[in-house]
Amino acid sequence: MANDTIMSKKVEKKILIFGASGYLGKFMVKASLSMGHPTLAYVRSTADPSKQQLLHEFELMNVTVVRGELEEHEKLVSVLRQVDVVISTLPVPQYLQQLKIIDAIKEAPNIQRFVPSEYGNEVDRVKGALPPFEALLENKRKIRRETEAAGIPFTYVSANSFASYFVDYLLHPHEQRDHVVVHGTGEAQAVLNYEEDVAFYTVKAATDPRVANRVIIYRPPGNIVSQLDLISMWEKKTGRTLKKRHIPEEDMIKLAQSLPHPDNIPVAILHNIFIKGEQTSFELTEDDLEGSTLYPEHPYTRVDSFLDLCLVNPPKPKLASFA
Numbered sequence: 001m002a003n004d005t006i007m008s009k010k011v012e013k014k015i016l017i018f019g020a021s022g023y024l025g026k027f028m029v030k031a032s033l034s035m036g037h038p039t040l041a042y043v044r045s046t047a048d049p050s051k052q053q054l055l056h057e058f059e060l061m062n063v064t065v066v067r068g069e070l071e072e073h074e075k076l077v078s079v080l081r082q083v084d085v086v087i088s089t090l091p092v093p094q095y096l097q098q099l100k101i102i103d104a105i106k107e108a109p110n111i112q113r114f115v116p117s118e119y120g121n122e123v124d125r126v127k128g129a130l131p132p133f134e135a136l137l138e139n140k141r142k143i144r145r146e147t148e149a150a151g152i153p154f155t156y157v158s159a160n161s162f163a164s165y166f167v168d169y170l171l172h173p174h175e176q177r178d179h180v181v182v183h184g185t186g187e188a189q190a191v192l193n194y195e196e197d198v199a200f201y202t203v204k205a206a207t208d209p210r211v212a213n214r215v216i217i218y219r220p221p222g223n224i225v226s227q228l229d230l231i232s233m234w235e236k237k238t239g240r241t242l243k244k245r246h247i248p249e250e251d252m253i254k255l256a257q258s259l260p261h262p263d264n265i266p267v268a269i270l271h272n273i274f275i276k277g278e279q280t281s282f283e284l285t286e287d288d289l290e291g292s293t294l295y296p297e298h299p300y301t302r303v304d305s306f307l308d309l310c311l312v313n314p315p316k317p318k319l320a321s322f323a
Helices: 002-008 025-034 049-060 073-080 092-105 131-149 163-171 195-206 227-238 249-258 264-275 303-312
Strands: 015-018 039-043 064-067 085-088 113-115 155-158 179-183 189-193 214-217 224-226 243-247
Touching: 015 025, 025 039, 025 195, 039 049, 039 073, 049 064, 073 092, 085 092, 085 195, 092 113, 092 131, 113 155, 113 195, 131 249, 131 264, 155 195, 163 179, 163 189, 163 195, 163 227, 163 303, 179 227, 179 264, 189 195, 189 227, 224 227, 227 303, 249 264
Parallel strands: 015 039, 015 085, 039 064, 085 113, 155 214, 179 243
Antiparallel strands: 189 224
């Protein structure tokens, strides 16, 4: 009972977010603020009007926006010494730039938790990745090992797949197409989590003693779907029958081998998630931490409910940057 009381108390932590103006970063900022945490955003100076507007909105919400580069070691250390928790949402091309964050954290012993940028497959358990995707996974593993070697308290987040991103990529709801591409047989199960839920679970985990020096996996039962499941749900909601064009596994492998870098990376990712089914290839045990189980009070958005949202407000197309 005493431990339950401790866990239910609201604890404010000063949270610093890297990549705050990016795709996932903006959700992370809003989740941190919604939980009452004093929030700082470390961002590069930008001439992009949309990002300047976003940063202005952050400031209006009392976010402390710090403009700087990851190469500015002294500035990094100075900012880190002001916070308790560090959450990185840096994109793929900047994964190894997190080594600079780790070096700075070594000089900020006040840091109670570091969440490096991952948010995909559980990198220490994924198998069968084609070389372009394996290289990306290896960069994530390198950040994990460097974090551990430095003795930095961590939480590693396996959020599997972003629902908005992949629903748009697979179904194109904003275009109302009459056809859809199916990778492989379409039967492999993946996990599609709404970006707002990913951010909520991450901020909760980053400030939760139970998740210190642990991996947390986001695999809510209502978000485990195959491509064929997703297509069927969408057909029922729209009243349309979609023509399916299957791309065989061997063709995906050939594409991953023949396309130039970085165009071969998304093909290899699609192969691993939607053909190999690696996000659900291992059973979760009682020793694993799963987000929706750890935080049952959070009403996560199920895939079926997310598709209802897509009927009236489909996600804007977004392409990930791999180089």
